[in-house]
Amino acid sequence: MKKVIVHSPASVANIVCGFDIMGFSIEDPYDKLVMTLTDKKGVTIINKDNYGLPEEPSANVIGSALLAMLAEVKEDVGFLVESTKVIKPGSGIGSSAASAAGAVVGANHLLKNCFSKKDLVRFAMSGEEVASGARHADNIAPCIYGGVTLIRSCGELDIVSIPAPELFITILHPQIEVKTSEARKVLKSDITLKDATKQWANVAGLVAGFLQNDYDLIGRSLEDVVAEPARSIFIPAFYEVKEACMKAGALGGGISGSGPSVFMFSKDQPTAENVRWAMQEVYRKKNIEFNIYVTTINKQGIRLSEN
C-alpha cells in the first residue's frame, strides 16, 4: 500500500504589519502525519496525540481539507491519516494550517502530484474554515510554498514567494487560549485612512527589506497600528515582553497570527537566544506557563519521506 510520512511546520501569520496577507513557516515545531492511500473513497482519521480533536472527517481540519480534494478526484480512492500533533491547537502558530496543508500535500504525493500548489492551498483553506470559520491562507501558503509568502489575493488566489535573508525567530507561547474568532471580534471594521496609510507604508518597507536583505529596514517596518493595539490585551505582559526583547537585540516582532504566541526576529542565533532569556525573565515573574522556541524560517515548507 502506498504510504507517505509528512512533516508539516508551524507558521507565523501577519508578520506584524502584514495583517491577513503574509506569513512564513518555521523549522520547529512541526506536526507528523502518516498517510496511506486506500481504495475506498473517503477519509479515516486516527489521532495519535492527546489533544482530543474530532475524528469525524467533516468536523476535522485534516478531514475537511481532504474531502475538498477528493471532491475533485474521479478515481475511487481515499486516505487513512494517522495524525500526531506537536503544534498545540490555539497557539497562534498555525496549528490548523499545519494539519490541513500537511494532509493535502501528502495526499497529492500519493495521487502522483495531480494538483498544483495553488489547488492545494484552495483545498487546505477548507480545513481552515472548519477551524476558524474563515477561508484564510496566510498560514497555509507558507506551509505549502515554504519561506515568506504574500497572499496578494485570497479570492482569485494570488500567492507570491518573497525571498528573505537568514533570520532567527524566537517564539513565546503562553499556555493560555485565545480563540481566533474572539481575536477577530476586537478588531474594528473601519480604520482611519491615516492608520491604513501608515500600515501599507510599513508593509512596503517590510517587503523591500526582505527582498533587499536590509535587516534595519525589516526592523523599522515591524510596526502594527491596526491589530496589535486591539489584540495585545489578550496577551499577558505583551508590551513588557516586547520591550525586553528589543533591549536584548531583537530586530522587532509582535503577535503571531491572532495570538497568544509572540514572535521576534533576530539577525543571528546568539541574539535569538538572548531574546529567549529576555522572554523567560518577564514570564517567570508572571506565574504563567509558557514554551519558547528558537528556530529559523523554513524555506522548503512541508517535507515528505517514504519511511
Added chain:
Amino acid sequence: MKKVIVHSPASVANIVCGFDIMGFSIEDPYDKLVMTLTDKKGVTIINKDNYGLPEEPSANVIGSALLAMLAEVKEDVGFLVESTKVIKPGSGIGSSAASAAGAVVGANHLLKNCFSKKDLVRFAMSGEEVASGARHADNIAPCIYGGVTLIRSCGELDIVSIPAPELFITILHPQIEVKTSEARKVLKSDITLKDATKQWANVAGLVAGFLQNDYDLIGRSLEDVVAEPARSIFIPAFYEVKEACMKAGALGGGISGSGPSVFMFSKDQPTAENVRWAMQEVYRKKNIEFNIYVTTINKQGIRLSEN
C-alpha cells in the same frame, strides 16, 4: 559668480495602490532652473514662463524651500533663481515638487553639498506645504533620489529606493484643473479594514513586482480601492480611458498623484505608443484639450550642469 543649471523632472505619486507613500520620477517633462549664489542672505525669484506664479519668496514653492534651507546656513549667502516651468502647475505630475526639489538640489550644489539628501527632502517639503498645505514627500523624494521611492515614514523621514525594471510610461494630461485640496476632500477619513487589507496586499505585490522584475505581478497589483473610486469623478472618461489602455496592452495604471493626469505602465515602447493612441482615441471624441507624454522612469532624478 557661482552658477548652476538644474533640470528637475516631473513625477508620479501614489502609483495606484501606494497612496501617499510611493512615487517615481520620469524623464520627460522637466523644469529648468538657473541658480546663482549671491552674497546677500535671501532669495530672488524671476519667472521666465507665463504661469504667473508669485515671485515673493515666502509665497512661492521655490522660495519657501530655499528659505527653509537658508535658515540652517550660517554664512550670509542667498540665491537668485530664474525658473522656467514646463510642467504645468496643477497637472498632477509633481509640478510643485519639481520646483521645490530642483531648487534645493541646485542650492546644495552651490553650497558644496553640505546637506544630505534627507535634509533636502525636508527643505523641499516646505515648498510642498506652500503649494498644497501638506508636507508630503511622495513627489519630492523620487525627484531627489531618482527612480521609484518609498516614503516609509514622513514624520521621522525614512526614504527607501526601490529598484524597478525598465518601464515605459504614457501620461495623459487633460487640460482641466483639479486642486489637490479638493481631491483630498473627497477621500473619507475612515476606510473599511477589508479595503485597507486589499490595498496593502497590492502594495506588497507592487513592491515585490518591482524588486523581482515581475511585470505580471506589477500589473496585477495596480489596483486602488481607496483613492481611485473617489477621485476618478474629477477626470473625464477615466474608466473609458483605462479600459482602452488595458486593451492596448498596458500593464496597468491609474490617477497620477491627485489627478487630473492619468498614467499607464507598459513593458516596452511600442506598447506605450499604442497606449498613447488609445488615450487620444477616447479624448478626441470628448472635446477636451489634452497633452500626452511617452517617457520612462528617471533613475537619476534631478540633473545638474554648469552651463
